[in-house]
Every structure is written in C-alpha cells, then in structure tokens.
Amino acid sequence: MKDNNYIIHIENIYKFFHNITALKNVSLNIKPQEKVVIIGPSGSGKSTLLRTINRLEKIDKGRIIVDGQDITDKKCDINKIRMEVGMVFQNFNLFPHKTVLQNITMAPIKLKKIPPKEAEEIAYSLLKKVGIEDKANVYPAQLSGGQQQRVAIARALAMKPKVMLFDEPTSALDPEMIGEVLDVMINLAREGMTMVVVTHEMGFAREVADRVVFMDGGEILEQGTPEHFFTSPEHPRTKKFLSQIL
Amino acid sequence: MDKEKELKIDVTDGAAIPTKKDKGLFTAWWCTLIGALVLLFYLITFYADPYLRILKFVSDGIVVTFKVTFASIFFSLIVGLITGLGRISKNRVINLIASVYVEVIRGIPLLVQLFYIYYALGSFFTVPPFVAAITAMTVCYGAYMGEVFRAGIESIDHGQTEAARSLGFNGRQTMFYVIIPQAMRTILPPVGNEFIALLKDTSLVSILAVGDLLRRGREFATETFAYFETYTMVALIYLLITLILSKIVSISEEKMRPYER
Ligand SMILES: Nc1ncnc2c1ncn2[C@@H]1O[C@H](COP(=O)(O)OP(=O)(O)OP(=O)(O)O)[C@@H](O)[C@H]1O
Ligand SMILES: [Mg+2]
Numbered sequence: 001m002k003d004n005n006y007i008i009h010i011e012n013i014y015k016f017f018h019n020i021t022a023l024k025n026v027s028l029n030i031k032p033q034e035k036v037v038i039i040g041p042s043g044s045g046k047s048t049l050l051r052t053i054n055r056l057e058k059i060d061k062g063r064i065i066v067d068g069q070d071i072t073d074k075k076c077d078i079n080k081i082r083m084e085v086g087m088v089f090q091n092f093n094l095f096p097h098k099t100v101l102q103n104i105t106m107a108p109i110k111l112k113k114i115p116p117k118e119a120e121e122i123a124y125s126l127l128k129k130v131g132i133e134d135k136a137n138v139y140p141a142q143l144s145g146g147q148q149q150r151v152a153i154a155r156a157l158a159m160k161p162k163v164m165l166f167d168e169p170t171s172a173l174d175p176e177m178i179g180e181v182l183d184v185m186i187n188l189a190r191e192g193m194t195m196v197v198v199t200h201e202m203g204f205a206r207e208v209a210d211r212v213v214f215m216d217g218g219e220i221l222e223q224g225t226p227e228h229f230f231t232s233p234e235h236p237r238t239k240k241f242l243s244q245i246l
Numbered sequence: 247m248d249k250e251k252e253l254k255i256d257v258t259d260g261a262a263i264p265t266k267k268d269k270g271l272f273t274a275w276w277c278t279l280i281g282a283l284v285l286l287f288y289l290i291t292f293y294a295d296p297y298l299r300i301l302k303f304v305s306d307g308i309v310v311t312f313k314v315t316f317a318s319i320f321f322s323l324i325v326g327l328i329t330g331l332g333r334i335s336k337n338r339v340i341n342l343i344a345s346v347y348v349e350v351i352r353g354i355p356l357l358v359q360l361f362y363i364y365y366a367l368g369s370f371f372t373v374p375p376f377v378a379a380i381t382a383m384t385v386c387y388g389a390y391m392g393e394v395f396r397a398g399i400e401s402i403d404h405g406q407t408e409a410a411r412s413l414g415f416n417g418r419q420t421m422f423y424v425i426i427p428q429a430m431r432t433i434l435p436p437v438g439n440e441f442i443a444l445l446k447d448t449s450l451v452s453i454l455a456v457g458d459l460l461r462r463g464r465e466f467a468t469e470t471f472a473y474f475e476t477y478t479m480v481a482l483i484y485l486l487i488t489l490i491l492s493k494i495v496s497i498s499e500e501k502m503r504p505y506e507r
Contacts, residue, residue, distance in 0.1 A: 054412055083414035093409035097427050107413040110423065152409075159413060 006065075007032045007163060007194055008053060013062030015048055015218075022048040023059070024218040032162070035195045037205040037226075040215035041241055046198040049215065050165050053196065054078075054085045067162060083111060086156030090168040092148040094140040100127070100151050101136040104158045112159070119158070126154040130184050146177030150184055157188075164188065166197040202246060206230065214238045279489050286482050296472050300463070300479045307462030308483060314376070314458060315445045318383035322444070323437070325384055326391020331421070333396045344392065351389035357450050359386050364454050379451035387444050394436045398429035434502055438495030442488055449484070459483060 008030040015023035022045045030036055038046045051057040052064060055071050055078050064071050066081050095103050104123040108114040114122070127133045130150035132143075140148055149169055156164060166185065170178040182204050189195055189208045199205065205212055206226045213223045214235070222235045230246075233239050289297040332344025351359070363382040367373045373381075402425050410420040452461035463480040467473045 056408055056412060079414045079416050082412055085412075087409075087412040089405060089409065091405055093403075093405040095406065095409070095424055095428075097431075106423065107415065110419065111414050156413070 006030060007067055008196070009063075009065040010049075010052070011063040011065075013052060013059045013064060015045075015052065015057060015059050021218050023052070026062075026218070026220055028213065028220065030163075030194065030196065032194055033192045034210050035189050035208050036197070036211050036213060037209040038196065038198045038213045038215060039200070039202075039205065039241070039245075044215040045218040046215055047167050048218075050167050050196060050198050053163075053165055054082050054087055056087075079111075083107075083159050084162045086159060086161035086164045088149070088152050088156055088164065088166045088169045090171050092140070092145070092152045092172070094148055094152055094155070096140050099137050099139055100132075100143070103140065103151060104155045107155070108158050122158055123154070126157050127151075129157075129187070130154050131180070144177060145173045146180045149173065149177075149181045153181075153184055153188070163194045163196065166195065166199065168198050168200070170199065170201060200245060202230075214241065216241070275489065275493070278485070282482055282485050282489065286486070289479070293475075296470065296475050297479060300466055300472070300476050301483075303466045304459055304462040304480065304483070307457055307459040308487075310376075310457050310462075311445070311448050311459040311487075314379055314383065314448045314451060314456065315441075317380045318387060318444055318448070319441055321380065321384040322387035322391050322440075325388025326395050327426075329388055329392025330395025330399060333392060334399060348389045348392055351386055356382075356386050356447055357453075360450055360454060375451075375455040379448075379454050379456045383444060383448065383451070386447075387440060390440055391437065394433055394440065395429070397436075398433035399425055401432045402428050431502060435495075435499055438492075438499065441495065442491050445491065446484065446488065 006029045008028070010026060010028040013023055013026050014021070024045075026045075026049060028036075028049075038049065040046050048057055052059050053066060055064075059072060062072070067084055069076055069081055071078060071081055094100075095106070098106060101120060101123050104126060105116065105119040108119045108122065109116055124133060124136065127136055130153055132147055132150055135143060135147060135151070140151065143151065153164075153169075169185070170181050173181065178201070182201060185195070185197070185204065186208055195208075197204070197209075209226050211223055212226055212229045214221050214229070214233075214237075216237050222229075222233065222238045229238070229242065233242055290301060329344050329347060332340050333348065335341045335344070354362075360379070360382045363385060364373070364375070364378045367378055367381065399421075406424055406428065407420055410424045411417075415423065448458060449460040452458050452464065455461075457465075460480060463476050467476040470476075
C-alpha cells in the first residue's frame with residue numbers, strides 16, 4: 001500500500017451515530033496540493049467525513065492516514081496531527097475573549113513555543129494576507145461575519161498547516177460577504193495549499209477544485225473534475241442534486 | 247453581527263444584587279443602605295451606652311467573620327472548580343465521586359454539616375474551631391460552587407472546544423485557555439451570590455466556639471442582659487456588610503461585561 005503518495009488516505013471508513021449510518025464504506029485519497037471540493041445534499045455526511053480527517057469525529061471502522069500517520073491508531077498523538085491540519089468552521093468559532101491578534105498567536109505561542117514577537121509578526125503578515133491588518137487589536141464581536149471568517153482562516157494558517165479543511169465556510173455569511181472569504185480561499189489555493197472544502201459555492205468549485213466529490217446517504221456516489229460534474233454527471237442523484245443547486 | 251446570548255445562571259439565596267437596569271431594586275438598595283446607616287449613627291451617637299459599647303465589643307468578631315468568609319470562599323472556589331470539572335468528566339469514577347459529593351452536601355443542612363465535621367474531625371485530631379469552621383464551610387460551599395462552575399463551563403458553545411482542539415490544544419489546555427476564561431463571565435454573578443450567602447451563613451460557626459460577629463454579640467448579651475440592643479446591632483452590621491458586598495459584586499459584574507476594548 002503506497003500511502004506515501006497521499007497526504008490524506010481514507011480507507012473504507014464507517015461512522016455510526018446511534019442507528020444512523022453517517023458514513024458508509026467511504027474511501028478517498030488526496031495528494032499534496034490537491035484541492036478537493038465535497039458537495040451533496042444536507043445530511044449526506046459531508047461534515048462528518050471532513051471531521052474524521054482531524055478526528056473531531058472518531059470512525060467506527062476503517063483506517064485514515066494523514067501525512068503518514070495512522071490517526072485511527074490508539075498510539076497516535078492526535079494533537080501533533082491537528083497542528084498540521086487547519087480547520088475552518090461554518091460559525092467561525094473565534095475565541096471571543098481574545099483579540100484578533102491573540103486569536104492568531106495563541107496556538108503558535110502555546111503549542112509551538114514560538115516567541116511572542118515572532119508569532120505576532122507572523123500574525124500581522126497573515127492579517128495582511130486576508131486583508132484586515134487594521135483589525136489586529138479588536139475583539140471578534142466587533143467584526144463583521146466575513147472579517148471574522150478571514151481571521152479564523154488566519155488563525156488556522158498561523159500553525160503552518162499542510163492541509164486546510166473548510167466546512168461550509170461561507171454558509172453563515174450575508175451574501176455580500178461571501179466574496180471576500182472566497183477570494184482569500186482562492187489565493188490560498190493558488191499558493192499550493194492542500195484543501196478539502198465542503199461548500200455549496202459551485203463557482204468556487206469550478207474555479208479551484210481539482211476534483212469534486214459528490215456524497216449522498218453517507219456514501220461517495222461520484223467524483224471527477226469540475227468539467228465532468230457540470231457537463232456530464234453520471235449518477236442520477238448527482239444530476240438531480242446539481243439541477244436543484246445550479 | 248450575531249446577537250450576544252446572555253446566559254444567566256439561577257441565583258440561589260444570596261442577597262439580591264442590584265444592577266443599573268433594575269431601577270426598583272436599585273432604589274430599594276439605597277433606601278436600605280441609608281436607613282441602616284442613619285439608624286446606626288443615631289444609635290451610637292444618642293445611645294452610646296450600650297450601642298457604642300456593643301460595637302466596640304463585637305468589632306473583633308467582624309474581623310473573624312471576614313476571615314472565615316474569605317478563607318472559605320478561597321478554598322471553596324478551588325474545591326468548586328475541581329468538583330465542577332469532575333461533574334463534567336468523561337471518566338465515570340471521577341464523575342460519580344463528584345456527583346455523589348454534591349448530592350450528599352445538598353441533602354444535609356449546613357448546621358448539621360458543621361456539627362458533623364467539627365465532631366468527626368475532632369474524634370481523630372484536635373482541630374482548632376477556626377479550622378473546623380473553614381473546613382465545613384468549604385466542604386459545603388465547594389459543592390455549590392461546583393454546580394456553578396459546571397453550569398458555567400457547560401454554557402460555553404461546543405464550537406469553542408472544537409476550534410481549540412482542531413488547532414492542536416489538548417483537553418486540559420482547551421479547558422484552561424479557552425473554556426474557563428469565558429465561563430468566568432457567566433460564573434461571576436452566581437459566585438458573587440454564593441459569596442454573600444456564605445458570609446451570612448458564617449454566623450452558624452458561632453456555635454463552634456469561633457469568635458465571630460454573632461458569637462461576640464451573644465457573649466456581650468449574656469453578660470449584660472441587653473439582648474434586644476445587642477442583636478439589633480448585630481443585625482445592622484450584617485445588613486450593612488451584605489449591602490456593601492452586593493454593590494461591589496454588581497459593579498465588578500458590570501465591569502466584566504463586554505469583550506469589547
Ligand atoms: N453528533 C451527531 N449525533 C447524531 N447524529 C449526527 C451527529 N452529527 C451528524 N449526525 C447525523 O449524521 C448524518 C450526516 O451528518 P453531516 O453533518 O455529516 O451531514 P452534512 O452533509 O454535513 O449536512 P449539512 O449540509 O446539513 O451540513 C446526518 O443524518 C446527521 O443527522
Ligand atoms: Mg455539514
């Protein structure tokens with residue numbers, strides 16, 4: 001088994017919530033620098049799949065290897081892996097009791113023992129990258145949703161992750177703010193970041209994705225390039241889903 | 247721009263804490279304070295004998311009451327934090343121990359606990375009454391504080407934990423860097439309430455030969471037979487302390503409020 005080619009290797013995984021099968025024999029391999037967009041109807045298991053990659057959700061069967069480490073192995077230090085896997089949530093989940101700057105520098109200082117000065121420099125350059133350098137010293141509550149989400153992206157990037165996971169990063173935003181967050185993500189993609197993105201933004205998928213994965217009922221039903229999806233989807237449920245969403 | 251959710255934990259039997267918004271209570275607080283102060287100064291000026299004598303006699307008792315209160319609060323916050331963490335622990339044994347502790351303490355009157363701890367401890371070693379008193383207050387209020395901490399911690403959105411864990415913080419770091427600092431905000435009002443309730447409950451330790459305010463009053467009364475005058479004074483002093491403390495609590499609460507700036 002040549003796991004080495006893949007930064008994420010998901011092998012026949014299952015996830016149950018009581019009597020619900022949230023993931024049913026899912027396999028997925030992702031290469032470094034690849035951008036994978038996961039789509040599918042509500043409740044199809046997209047978030048659950050994404051969250052198994054950093055073990056926010058523990059799987060019941062199967063195997064997941066992230067950057068050469070079997071994270072389903074009990075001996076694996078999951079906190080080490082999580083430092084390499086950034087995650088961005090639908091609801092931002094910024095720390096409200098910390099300033100923007102502190103939100104970004106906290107993990108590098110506490111977990112990587114980076115000197116505060118250096119961590120702040122990194123934070124400022126990240127804030128510049130996401131276009132809100134001037135907000136370093138305010139609290140999250142004083143920012144718009146779009147700004148908060150950009151800070152959340154900067155916070156994840158501060159750990160210099162090898163992979164970024166996004167779970168519907170624009171779904172909680174007012175329409176006029178979606179663009180600014182997507183722009184940041186598109187730039188990140190251009191820089192070569194490995195990205196796994198759950199989203200309903202088909203424009204983003206078309207522009208950025210190397211591969212689109214369609215899920216339904218806890219299974220991956222179809223995957224391929226964006227062109228394939230938007231011109232000649234095969235599975236009837238994919239067709240139905242796309243016709244509803246486009 | 248999401249609306250800030252205001253989480254309030256049910257208050258227990260502490261004094262009503264006035265806030266600016268609460269106009270009725272605010273004026274009630276002023277009326278009571280001014281009334282009590284006027285009465286106090288009237289009595290010690292125009293009836294210096296016995297009132298001023300009483301005040302002088304019990305003054306060291308006031309100090310003892312404060313000592314017992316502050317020591318008990320300090321230790322019960324520590325016990326409360328541990329208990330609260332125990333109550334939300336996924337470890338079944340720890341969780342059970344913490345829950346049984348809370349259950350037992352809640353079911354026994356404080357006065358009975360005081361007797362029990364004093365004499366139970368006393369049958370193994372000689373404990374100074376002062377230590378016994380603080381131990382008993384801590385054991386009792388630690389359980390209440392535990393419930394306050396638990397509620398405060400549970401009031402924090404689970405997304406906070408997920409965000410911290412996804413950055414690589416372990417469970418303990420998440421608790422101490424992210425959850426508890428935020429929980430403090432919801433915890434402060436009920437802790438302030440417990441603080442005032444505890445101060446009043448320290449009057450119970452007077453039965454343990456601790457020379458607190460109430461006990462010193464009793465000593466004066468039995469000597470002079472001036473029961474009415476003595477207990478008037480004692481009640482006035484408790485009232486004034488409680489009024490001032492509740493004000494301090496409400497001010498610090500207001501200072502604590504927003505995360506802005
Ligand atoms: N913590 C949980 N407890 C119980 N059931 C859950 C839990 N999380 C997810 N599920 C269930 O698992 C299934 C997959 O959920 P998941 O959140 O992965 O779907 P999704 O594709 O992300 O949907 P959406 O587009 O609505 O976010 C759903 O049936 C959901 O109800
Ligand atoms: Mg989801």
